[in-house]
Structure formats: structure tokens, C-alpha cells
Amino acid sequence: MELKEYWSDSYHSRDFKLTRIGFVAIRFRWLVALLIIGIAGWIAVDWWVLDPEHFRLLWKVRLITGVMLTPLLPLSYLCKLNRRWMILSIYSLLGILLAFNLVSLWSFRDGVAIPVGYIAFPYFLLALLGVLPLPIKSGLRVAAVITLAVLATDYWLDSRSLTNGDLVDRIWLLLAFSLAMIWVQAGQLRMLLDLYRESTRDPLTRLMNRRLFVRQLEQVRHHSSPDRPYTLILLDLDRFKRINDDQGHLMGDEVLVSVANTIMDIFGPEAIVARYGGEEFIVLLPDTPLEQGARQAETLRLAVESQPVENPLEDSEVSVTVSAGVVEGNQDSIIQELLRQADEALYGAKSRGRNCVMAQR
Numbered sequence: 001m002e003l004k005e006y007w008s009d010s011y012h013s014r015d016f017k018l019t020r021i022g023f024v025a026i027r028f029r030w031l032v033a034l035l036i037i038g039i040a041g042w043i044a045v046d047w048w049v050l051d052p053e054h055f056r057l058l059w060k061v062r063l064i065t066g067v068m069l070t071p072l073l074p075l076s077y078l079c080k081l082n083r084r085w086m087i088l089s090i091y092s093l094l095g096i097l098l099a100f101n102l103v104s105l106w107s108f109r110d111g112v113a114i115p116v117g118y119i120a121f122p123y124f125l126l127a128l129l130g131v132l133p134l135p136i137k138s139g140l141r142v143a144a145v146i147t148l149a150v151l152a153t154d155y156w157l158d159s160r161s162l163t164n165g166d167l168v169d170r171i172w173l174l175l176a177f178s179l180a181m182i183w184v185q186a187g188q189l190r191m192l193l194d195l196y197r198e199s200t201r202d203p204l205t206r207l208m209n210r211r212l213f214v215r216q217l218e219q220v221r222h223h224s225s226p227d228r229p230y231t232l233i234l235l236d237l238d239r240f241k242r243i244n245d246d247q248g249h250l251m252g253d254e255v256l257v258s259v260a261n262t263i264m265d266i267f268g269p270e271a272i273v274a275r276y277g278g279e280e281f282i283v284l285l286p287d288t289p290l291e292q293g294a295r296q297a298e299t300l301r302l303a304v305e306s307q308p309v310e311n312p313l314e315d316s317e318v319s320v321t322v323s324a325g326v327v328e329g330n331q332d333s334i335i336q337e338l339l340r341q342a343d344e345a346l347y348g349a350k351s352r353g354r355n356c357v358m359a360q361r
């Protein structure tokens with residue numbers, strides 16, 4: 001994982017962004033549910049610990065806070081749909097909890113000793129938010145909002161008694177808890193990204209796997225229009241079994257990696273390339289009509305044919321060729337049907353003697 005991926009989600013792929021938001025939504029929902037139970041349940045502790053006057057006010061404050069948190073539960077289902085809902089949900093949670101913190105501390109303005117549970121609440125909140133897999137930039141924003149709100153509350157309520165020493169002590173504690181929260185959040189993010197990559201990448205070629213490819217294809221189909229079709233190219237290495245049998249599986253693997261690199265070089269960053277199966281690759285060219293896609297497939301075929309792959313173990317090289325089936329899709333295409341047509345076109349190319357491209361409408 002690169003450093004910039006820890007920093008901001010603008011460096012994450014669209015698919016991972018959606019996956020992460022889905023995880024945040026689930027954890028957020030659990031967090032809200034636990035907070036509702038915890039804040040309301042704490043009434044029992046208050047009944048035991050507080051004098052009747054404070055208890056009479058604070059049980060109502062706790063109940064109102066619990067009621068205000070409740071709409072966040074259905075909101076968490078919307079927050080898995082896009083980032084804006086997620087940000088709105090998290091900051092609504094912060095707003096409600098910081099208001100709870102303000103009102104409960106204000107209720108002790110008469111000089112009565114504040115129970116430690118109330119003093120520790122913002123630090124407890126920072127610790128809890130560590131469960132969300134947020135990038136550092138988002139974590140810093142959350143920490144800044146909590147820190148500023150807590151310092152403003154302290155200043156407003158304690159302005160007469162807040163000495164420089166107190167202030168430094170509180171800032172130091174908030175900083176320490178904020179750093180711990182960001183550290184845990186970054187760890188969660190890393191774990192999620194590692195698992196995501198493991199489950200969506202082919203370990204040999206590092207291309208995306210079929211599962212992720214089909215999801216990407218569905219996205220491209222969804223956003224295409226009749227005047228902006230897309231092209232699908234299904235590629236299969238010719239007589240690959242022979243390479244494995246004659247030169248060994250290690251050389252077979254070398255060939256697969258080499259062809260994957262050639263595909264990436266020829267089609268460039270706009271193309272969506274995946275390892276579709278053992279010696280099959282698939283390329284999705286958004287905004288590309290069939291004729292243009294077929295021309296690019298032919299360029300690739302020539303490139304693979306002209307670049308023998310060197311054997312890493314001995315001083316020899318092996319010639320490789322590919323066959324390709326090319327089809328065009330639009331918004332109305334059924335994904336499984338499109339893939340079947342591409343397979344049919346590829347079969348046609350193999351039947352014509354291999355090392356050729358077959359385009360099919």
C-alpha cells in the first residue's frame with residue numbers, strides 16, 4: 001500500500017471506494033446502535049452516582065440524545081450508497097454527541113465535582129471512532145472537529161478557572177487520543193485494502209480478476225449510451241499447453257506475465273484489463289465502437305507475435321501468439337450474453353487456425 005493511499009481516498013479506485021464506504025456503513029450502524037444503548041443505559045449509573053438534582057436533568061438529556069441518534073440507523077443504509085451520505089452521517093453523529101457533551105458538562109457549572117465518565121466522554125468518542133477505516137485526511141478532520149469543540153466547551157464553561165497548565169494538559173490528551181484514533185483507522189484501512197486486493201487481483205499478473213472485471217463491465221454498461229458503445233475483447237493464448245509441456249510451468253507463467261504486460265502497454269490506462277481464466281485475458285474498451293476495438297486487438301496480436309518471451313532459466317525464447325474474439329456492447333446488453341458472444345467469436349478465431357482476430361456484431 002502506498003503512502004498516498006493512506007492519506008486520501010482520492011487515490012483509491014472507484015470500486016474500492018464503494019467497498020470501503022460499505023464497510024464504514026456497517027461499522028457506523030453498529031457504533032450508533034451501541035451508543036444509543038450505552039448512552040441510555042448509563043442512566044442507571046447516573047442514578048447511582050449523581051445527586052437527585054443532576055440526575056433529574058441528565059436522564060432527560062441522555063434520553064433525548066438516544067432519540068436523536070436513532071434516525072442515524074436508517075441513514076447508515078443510505079451512507080453505503082455514496083460518500084456524501086457517509087460524511088453527512090458521521091458529522092451528524094459528531095454534532096449530536098458533542099452537543100450531549102456540552103449540555104452534560106454545563107449541568108455541572110455549579111461547581112459540583114464532575115464524574116469521570118463525563119470528563120472522559122470526548123476521549124472515549126475518539127477511541128470509538130478508530131473502528132472506522134478512514135484515510136488520514138478524513139481522520140484529521142474528525143479529530144479537529146472534536147478537539148475544537150471540546151476546547152471551546154472547556155473554555156466557555158471553565159474560562160475563569162482554566163489555567164495554562166490545564167489547557168496544555170487537555171490539548172495534549174486530545175492530541176494523544178486523536179493520533180491513536182488515526183493510527184487505528186489507518187490500520188483498518190490497510191487491512192481492508194489488502195483484503196480487497198487479495199480478493200480482486202490475480203496474484204501472478206497483478207491484473208484484476210474476473211469477479212472485479214464483471215463489476216467494472218456492469219458499471220461501464222450502465223454509463224454507456226447508444227452513441228457511445230463499448231468493445232469487449234476476449235483473448236486466449238494459442239497452444240499454451242505445449243509451452244507448459246515443453247518448457248515447464250515456470251516458463252508458462254513467464255509467458256502469461258509477459259502477455260499481460262504487452263496488453264497493458266498496447267491498450268493503455270483507459271482500458272479495463274483482467275485475467276479471465278487460466279490463459280485467457282479480457283479487455284474492456286469504454287467509448288469504443290467495434291471496428292476501432294477490432295483494430296486495437298489486431299495491433300495487440302501483432303505485438304505479441306513479434307515479441308518472443310525469454311526463458312529466465314536458460315538461453316532460449318519461445319514464440320507466443322493469441323487469438324481474439326471482439327464484440328460490441330451498449331446500455332441494453334445483457335452482460336452474460338455479451339460474454340457468451342465474445343466466447344463464440346474467440347472460438348471462431350481458433351477454428352480459423354488461431355493467431356487471428358474475429359469481430360462479431
Ligand SMILES: Nc1nc2c(ncn2[C@@H]2O[C@H](COP(=O)(O)OP(=O)(O)OP(=O)(O)O)[C@@H](O)[C@H]2O)c(=O)[nH]1
Pocket residue numbers: 204236237238239240241242244248249250251252253256277278279350354
Ligand atoms: N503455467 C501456467 N499454466 C496455466 C495456468 N493456468 C492455466 N494453465 C494451463 O493452460 C493450459 C490451457 O490449455 P488448453 O485449454 O488445452 O488450451 P491451449 O493449449 O492453449 O490450446 P488452444 O486454446 O486450443 O489454442 C493448460 O495446460 C493449463 O494447465 C497458469 O497460471 N500457469
